[in-house]
Amino acid sequence: xxxxxxxxxxxxxxxxxxxxxxxxxxxxxxxxxxxxxxxxxxxxxxxxxxxxxxxxxxxxxxxxxxxxxxxxxxxxxxxxxxxxxxxxxxxxxxxxxxxxxxxxxxxxxxxxxxxxxxxxxxxxxxxxxxxxxxxxxxxxxxxxxxxxxxxxxxxxxxxxxxxxxxxxxxxxxxxxxxxxxxxxxxxxxxxxxxxxxxxxxxxxxxxxxxxxxxxxxxxxxxxxxxxxxxxxxxxxxxxxxxxxxxx
Amino acid sequence: xxxxxxxxxxxxxxxxxxxxxxxxxxxxxxxxxxxxxxxxxxxxxxxxxxxxxxxxxxxxxxxxxxxxxxxxxxxxxxxxxxxxxxxxxxxxxxxxxxxxxxxxxxxxxxxxxxxxxxxxxxxxxxxxxxxxxxxxxxxxxxxxxxxxxxxxxxxxxxxxxxxxxxxxxxxxxxxxxxxxxxxxxxxxxxxxxxxxxxxxxxxxxxxxxxxxxxxxxxxxxxxxxxxxxxxxxxxxxxxxxxxxxxxxxxxxxxxxxxxxxxxxxxxxxxxxxxxxxxxxxxxxxxxxxxxxxxxxxxxxxxxxxxxxxxxxxxxxxxxxxxxxxxxxxxxxxxxxxxxxxxxxxxxxxxxxxxxxxxxxxxxxxxxxxxxxxxxxxxxxxxxxxxxxxxxxxxxxxxxxxxxxxxxxxxxxxxxxxxxxxxxxxxxxxxxxxxxxxxxxxxxxxxxxxxxxxxxxxxxxxxxxxxxxxxxxxxxxxxxxxxxxxxxxxxxxxxxxxxxxxxxxxxxxxxxxxxxxxxxxxxxxxxxxxxxxxxxxxxxxxxxxxxxxxxxxxxxxxxxxxxxxxxxxxxxxxxxxxxxxx
Numbered sequence: 001x002x003x004x005x006x007x008x009x010x011x012x013x014x015x016x017x018x019x020x021x022x023x024x025x026x027x028x029x030x031x032x033x034x035x036x037x038x039x040x041x042x043x044x045x046x047x048x049x050x051x052x053x054x055x056x057x058x059x060x061x062x063x064x065x066x067x068x069x070x071x072x073x074x075x076x077x078x079x080x081x082x083x084x085x086x087x088x089x090x091x092x093x094x095x096x097x098x099x100x101x102x103x104x105x106x107x108x109x110x111x112x113x114x115x116x117x118x119x120x121x122x123x124x125x126x127x128x129x130x131x132x133x134x135x136x137x138x139x140x141x142x143x144x145x146x147x148x149x150x151x152x153x154x155x156x157x158x159x160x161x162x163x164x165x166x167x168x169x170x171x172x173x174x175x176x177x178x179x180x181x182x183x184x185x186x187x188x189x190x191x192x193x194x195x196x197x198x199x200x201x202x203x204x205x206x207x208x209x210x211x212x213x214x215x216x217x218x219x220x221x222x223x224x225x226x227x228x229x230x231x232x233x234x235x236x237x238x239x240x241x242x243x244x245x246x247x
Numbered sequence: 248x249x250x251x252x253x254x255x256x257x258x259x260x261x262x263x264x265x266x267x268x269x270x271x272x273x274x275x276x277x278x279x280x281x282x283x284x285x286x287x288x289x290x291x292x293x294x295x296x297x298x299x300x301x302x303x304x305x306x307x308x309x310x311x312x313x314x315x316x317x318x319x320x321x322x323x324x325x326x327x328x329x330x331x332x333x334x335x336x337x338x339x340x341x342x343x344x345x346x347x348x349x350x351x352x353x354x355x356x357x358x359x360x361x362x363x364x365x366x367x368x369x370x371x372x373x374x375x376x377x378x379x380x381x382x383x384x385x386x387x388x389x390x391x392x393x394x395x396x397x398x399x400x401x402x403x404x405x406x407x408x409x410x411x412x413x414x415x416x417x418x419x420x421x422x423x424x425x426x427x428x429x430x431x432x433x434x435x436x437x438x439x440x441x442x443x444x445x446x447x448x449x450x451x452x453x454x455x456x457x458x459x460x461x462x463x464x465x466x467x468x469x470x471x472x473x474x475x476x477x478x479x480x481x482x483x484x485x486x487x488x489x490x491x492x493x494x495x496x497x498x499x500x501x502x503x504x505x506x507x508x509x510x511x512x513x514x515x516x517x518x519x520x521x522x523x524x525x526x527x528x529x530x531x532x533x534x535x536x537x538x539x540x541x542x543x544x545x546x547x548x549x550x551x552x553x554x555x556x557x558x559x560x561x562x563x564x565x566x567x568x569x570x571x572x573x574x575x576x577x578x579x580x581x582x583x584x585x586x587x588x589x590x591x592x593x594x595x596x597x598x599x600x601x602x603x604x605x606x607x608x609x610x611x612x613x614x615x616x617x618x619x620x621x622x623x624x625x626x627x628x629x630x631x632x633x634x635x636x637x638x639x640x641x642x643x644x645x646x647x648x649x650x651x652x653x654x655x656x657x658x659x660x661x662x663x664x665x666x667x668x669x670x671x672x673x674x675x676x677x678x679x680x681x682x683x684x685x686x687x688x689x690x691x692x693x694x695x696x697x698x699x700x701x702x703x704x705x706x707x708x709x710x711x712x713x714x715x716x717x718x719x720x721x722x723x724x725x726x727x728x729x730x731x732x733x734x735x736x737x738x739x740x741x742x743x744x745x746x747x748x749x750x751x752x753x754x755x756x757x758x759x760x761x762x763x764x765x766x767x768x769x770x771x772x773x774x775x776x777x778x779x780x781x782x783x784x785x786x787x788x789x790x791x792x793x794x795x796x797x798x799x800x801x802x803x804x805x806x807x808x809x810x811x812x813x814x815x816x817x818x819x820x821x822x823x824x825x826x827x828x
Contacts, residue, residue: 044444048363052440055470059432062474066521070482070493070514079509080497090492090509176490179509186485 042125042216046223053224057231060194064235067187068242074179075246092178093247096240097167103160104240107195110153111233117146118226125219147202147222150229154199161192180247187239195232201225263790273373275365276790280372281351282683287376288343291334292669293757294383296750298331303743307736309725322411324724325394329412330386332397333420335665336526337427338379343672344533345469346375346434349462351683353438355781356456358447358798360791363440367433374430382423385416393417396722398523401494401515405486406505418487425480428473435473438466447780449800453557454819456779456804457550460557461536464564465529471568472525479518486510513578520571527664528567531631532560534671535602538624540804541674542606544777545621546613547815549805551605559598559605566595576644577651585644592642599635603628614808618775619693623674626701627667633705634663637712652722655715658708666704673700673756680760681774685786686767692759699752706745710738778818779804 040048078087165185168174173181205221264270274280304311305319305327312318319327350368354361362368385392393412395404403409404417442463446455455463482493486507494515495507543550550556572580572588606628615621637659640646650656673696680688719726719735726732726739773782780800784793798820806817809824817824 048440048444051444052364052436055436055439056432058470059435059474059477062471063478066475066478066518070478070518073511073514073517074493074509077509077511082497175485176492179492182485182489182491182493186481190481 042220045216046220049220049224050227053227057228060231060235063190064187064239067183067190071183071187071242071246074183090178091180094168094173094178094180094184094243095171096184096243097164099160099164099167100240103157103164104236106153106160107157107233107236110150110157111230113146113150113153114226114229116144117150118222120144120146121215121219121222125215128215147205151199151202151206154195154202154229158192158195158199161188164188184243187243191232191236191239194235198225198229198232201228273369275361275369277350277354277362277365277368278683278788278792280368281347281349283372284342284346284350284375285348287372287379288339288347288672289760291338291342291379293753295331295334295339296753298327298334300746300750302327302331303746305724306726307740307743309727319724321724322394323391325396325722326392326412328722329394329396329420330382330392333424334382336397336530337424338375338382340530340665340668341427341431341469341526342375344537344668344675345438345462345465345529346372348458348537348672348675348679349438349465349533350434352679352781353459353462354441354445355784355788355792356459356779357442357445357450358780358793358800359441359445360793362437363445364437368437371430371433371437374426374433378423378426378430381419381426385412385419385423388415388419390414390416393420398519399483399515400519401483401486401510401512402496402498402500402505402507405483405494405510405512405515406500406507407487408503408505409500418484421480421484421487425477425484428477428480431469431473435466435469438462439470442466447798447800450780450819451800453554454800454803456536457539457553457556457560458533458536460560461532461539464560465532468525468529468532468564468567472522472529475518476522479515479522482518483515513575516575516578517571520574521568523574524571525564525567527660528563530664530668531671532563534627534668534674535560535631537671537675537678538627539602539606539609540779541620541624541678542609542628543805543807544678544775545616545618545624546609547616547807548609548613549803549807551608551611552601553803553805555601556605559601562598563595563602566591566598570595573642573647576647582644589642589644593639596635596639599631603632603635618677619688619690619697620674620678620775622694622697622701623670623677626697627670627674629701630662630667630670630704633709634659634661634667638663650715652720653715654711654719654721657721658711658715661708661711662704666708670700673697676760678775679781680763680767681770682781682786682788684764684767685770686763687770687774688763688767689759692755692762696752696756696759699749699755703745703749703752707742707749710742714738776814776816778802778806778816780819783818783820 075091077089079090080086081088165188168181168184173184175182175185201221202225205218205225208218208221263276264274270276271279274283301313301316301319302324304313305324310318350362391412393399393404393416394410395413395417399421403413404421407414407417442455442459446452482491485491486494490506492507492510494512495505495510496512497508498505539550539556569591570588572584573592576585576588610625637655641650641656641659677688677693680686714735715721717735719732723729723732726736770786772784772786775782780798781788783798800819801823802817802819802821804819806812806819806824808815809817812824
């Protein structure tokens with residue numbers, strides 16, 4: 001029964017995503033503009049990375065949904081006051097520093113820079129096969145360092161958040177002063193840690209450039225980081241609205 | 248890390264790494280990572296089992312001084328309870344079926360060369376390993392390990408002065424679980440992306456083995472649940488170390504005002520059980536998938552109702568997120584809320600019953616081969632039914648008020664979540680061992696292991712139901728001090744003796760495992776005559792799983808006893824079978 005072989009060898013090894021409308025990831029195209037059997041091509045790697053990011057954002061959403069839930073519940077909880085023998089509410093709304101609005105502007109601007117960086121490197125990656133051929137030039141295109149500007153504005157945002165924390169402390173609101181201040185520190189701090197992850201990813205893309213990693217690889221890193229960055233910007237606006245309007 | 252990830256994807260397509268460190272320690276190969284998870288869980292299960300042994304000894308000989316450990320104080324007993332539960336739930340039941348077997352076999356069963364993100368996969372394992380080290384470290388710090396139970400109920404867990412072990416030990420416990428959550432989330436990310444994006448040509452979703460479905464849905468559960476537990480852990484750490492009051496009301500602890508006010512212990516319970524109940528399915532779903540697979544293979548029949556099984560897995564996963572409140576019937580919740588949680592809980596019985604009847608339907612009329620994996624798979628079904636039947640009792644608030652915090656509860660959850668899942672792990676070990684190590688396990692020892700485990704398990708956990716109905720509370724370290732419990736001590740002694748015998752049976756497994764790795768009979772590529780893709784490749788599988796080939800799938804995963812086929816099974820990559828006329 002020769003037809004009952006254990007593995008099928010295919011001349012054009014394509015792995016499909018099966019049914020359900022998922023595009024087939026093509027193997028064999030090579031990763032860095034170079035042919036190589038078994039290497040996923042650029043489109044496949046990009047799609048896979050984006051899917052991975054989408055999945056990775058789910059627990060981040062769940063984390064902040066949990067915090068929101070705790071925020072709403074804790075806000076409504078009374079506590080016993082032994083001086084008056086009554087149940088009172090200990091939720092004292094925190095006056096958020098105005099600096100947070102400036103920080104929001106900085107983060108949104110960094111998100112715009114990030115998008116420009118993503119489009120820039122994507123365009124370069126798309127042209128790479130053509131420009132790699134002898135005699136083909138991409139012209140005298142001036143490359144604006146959007147990525148570096150994103151990092152700078154991202155760091156500015158983090159610095160701004162740190163300064164806002166100092167303003168809060170100066171006005172007498174520490175982590176344990178009141179449950180509302182606890183949540184301000186918790187939500188802004190957790191968001192900042194997540195944003196630092198984005199900054200590290202962008203720095204990694206920069207280092208990858210210095211290490212001579214391929215344009216395709218950097219393009220994928222920048223692409224998924226951009227979507228992550230936009231998500232972080234949106235998340236920050238949500239947090240700010242929660243702290244401002246649901247307090 | 249992202250750039251390393253993509254570089255790793257490129258590297259994996261080339262030669263296998265050489266050198267011990269890259270090949271066996273910081274390996275990017277999903278098969279090696281699967282083995283790492285498996286052996287981590289194996290180490291953890293023996294730690295957890297040893298702790299349970301100490302508990303059982305103390306319960307019936309409360310004044311006995313143990314070698315090296317001396318007297319066991321009540322707080323030490325609670326520490327044993329806490330660490331046993333935590334280690335077993337996180338580092339065994341969550342780690343072995345998903346991290347171990349899932350990592351090893353998911354890519355091969357869907358025809359992929361590796362996981363989608365190999366570096367993340369490696370980090371996932373080492374993060375989990377770090378979590379285990381931190382957890383064990385809790386034993387060795389001042390005050391020792393915590394005593395707040397695996398559920399970490401506040402305010403006991405949220406105030407450092409609440410008892411011995413609630414200082415640094417409890418901090419390490421929380422940090423360990425937080426680390427574990429991060430590792431599990433990285434793993435879940437890989438499982439989902441790999442399943443959706445790396446299936447071989449022809450491997451449609453509805454041609455995936457049920458194991459893959461189970462791992463996939465389990466990963467989704469983990470993705471949604473572990474983030475919530477992580478959030479609870481962060482809040483708990485803040486309450487303990489920064490003076491916040493998320494979970495702690497105005498209370499005195501050991502005669503002193505704690506300084507907290509306004510927090511709610513129930514808030515912790517909601518966050519914990521929103522994770523905790525899906526965790527039950529995170530532990531049991533992979534076992535369901537693995538045993539479904541085995542029942543079909545060794546009955547030489549297609550699985551009964553494949554689509555119904557898939558939908559049942561999804562339904563169990565979905566409903567698993569709707570029922571966390573049934574752990575909190577005693578918390579004073581509104582009867583209407585309790586009613587809603589009760590109805591949803593009993594609703595899970597429907598997809599569970601579908602699965603059970605389909606397993607029986609698969610066995611019915613089959614040409615059953617009573618191999619050791621099959622014995623454990625049947626044992627799994629038995630335990631699932633036995634443990635499941637007591638579920639509807641606890642799902643009813645009125646009965647739960649009587650049975651809550653009695654031995655009925657550990658009897659129930661050990662059967663359905665603990666031992667049933669462990670039987671799934673054993674079944675999978677005996678089944679896939681030839682593929683993983685290229686040798687067969689000793690069948691005689693395996694059978695002895697099965698009967699020790701099967702009889703021993705029932706002898707331990709069935710009497711606990713009676714103890715619970717008789718009103719014996721769980722977590723009591725000394726039973727001799729309570730008059731009305733005296734008549735039940737005999738049953739407790741029986742349980743302890745049964746535990747001795749059962750643990751002895753596990754030593755048989757341990758000997759068999761390591762003996763067979765080196766001395767077992769050489770295995771062929773497909774010793775069980777099974778159909779899924781892992782049996783189409785070499786034993787053990789090569790670095791890229793299929794030796795430079797890419798499988799193309801033409802058939803479903805359970806084509807056994809196909810009329811007109813040249814043998815009684817048709818492999819997934821065999822030419823498409825024609826329907827018989």
